[in-house]
Amino acid sequence: MLIELNGISKVYVRGTEEVHALRSVDLAIDANEYVALMGPSGSGKSTLMNILGCLDSPTDGTYRLAGADVSRMNANELAEVRNSRVGFIFQTFNLLPRASALQNVELPLIYNGQRRKVRRARAIQALERVGLADRMTHRPAELSGGQCQRVAIARALANGPSLLLADEPTGNLDSSTGEEIMVLFDALHDEGNTVLLVTHDPVIALQAKRLIRIHDGRIASDEKLA
Ligand SMILES: Nc1ncnc2c1ncn2[C@@H]1O[C@H](COP(=O)(O)OP(=O)(O)OP(=O)(O)O)[C@@H](O)[C@H]1O
Numbered sequence: 001m002l003i004e005l006n007g008i009s010k011v012y013v014r015g016t017e018e019v020h021a022l023r024s025v026d027l028a029i030d031a032n033e034y035v036a037l038m039g040p041s042g043s044g045k046s047t048l049m050n051i052l053g054c055l056d057s058p059t060d061g062t063y064r065l066a067g068a069d070v071s072r073m074n075a076n077e078l079a080e081v082r083n084s085r086v087g088f089i090f091q092t093f094n095l096l097p098r099a100s101a102l103q104n105v106e107l108p109l110i111y112n113g114q115r116r117k118v119r120r121a122r123a124i125q126a127l128e129r130v131g132l133a134d135r136m137t138h139r140p141a142e143l144s145g146g147q148c149q150r151v152a153i154a155r156a157l158a159n160g161p162s163l164l165l166a167d168e169p170t171g172n173l174d175s176s177t178g179e180e181i182m183v184l185f186d187a188l189h190d191e192g193n194t195v196l197l198v199t200h201d202p203v204i205a206l207q208a209k210r211l212i213r214i215h216d217g218r219i220a221s222d223e224k225l226a
């Protein structure tokens with residue numbers, strides 16, 4: 001099992017107000033699964049993705065990622081797991097605007113302590129994988145939205161992660177560009193990657209192999225897709 005969540009809760013405290021974003025979530029995901037996560041706005045999807053991606057810690061419960069108990073790690077240990085095991089893809093791409101595509105993809109390799117030659121070679125390989133061999137020196141402003149998302153996917157792939165997490169990756173793209181990005185996710189899944197994506201679009205969700213619906217911080221349904 002790649003991911004095992006047991007009784008995961010997340011409570012945000014703001015002044016005297018408590019927001020129960022996740023309520024005792026149990027979830028198991030195998031390596032090479034392809035999972036879509038749907039649910040109304042505010043239901044806890046991003047909160048769950050951020051915990052899975054070690055960007056945030058749960059208030060309660062245990063999270064095991066590839067056998068390691070992530071919920072008991074300190075910030076430094078979490079950063080290491082995040083950098084070596086998780087590739088995160090966001091709706092708004094989150095690229096550095098003043099850096100080239102190549103430099104953006106090299107960034108996680110720098111954090112991971114890779115030597116210059118190695119990281120350059122890996123970044124080029126990742127950009128080739130997403131079909132951007134001819135755009136490596138372009139900055140985000142010189143790329144289309146779909147190309148920016150490809151750079152972000154290349155960056156997510158750079159360290160050879162165990163898990164690809166995408167939070168509404170097509171949310172800022174027109175439908176045909178979004179479809180191209182989904183073709184890429186399908187191929188990455190076929191190549192052995194574990195993919196978990198949040199979407200509001202049922203057509204996109206149906207491309208996955210498993211559909212989980214979340215409602216008010218709880219898993220409302222979990223079904224296998226044909
Ligand atoms: N940093 C935070 N501080 C306080 N409350 C938060 C914080 N982040 C999220 N929340 C609250 O937690 C709940 C779940 O938020 P979350 O972002 O996980 O929803 P979501 O399902 O991703 O919604 P959307 O579809 O709009 O992206 C919401 O009520 C939200 O207001």
Ligand SMILES: [Mg+2]
Pocket residue numbers: 045046047167
């Ligand atoms: Mg969200």
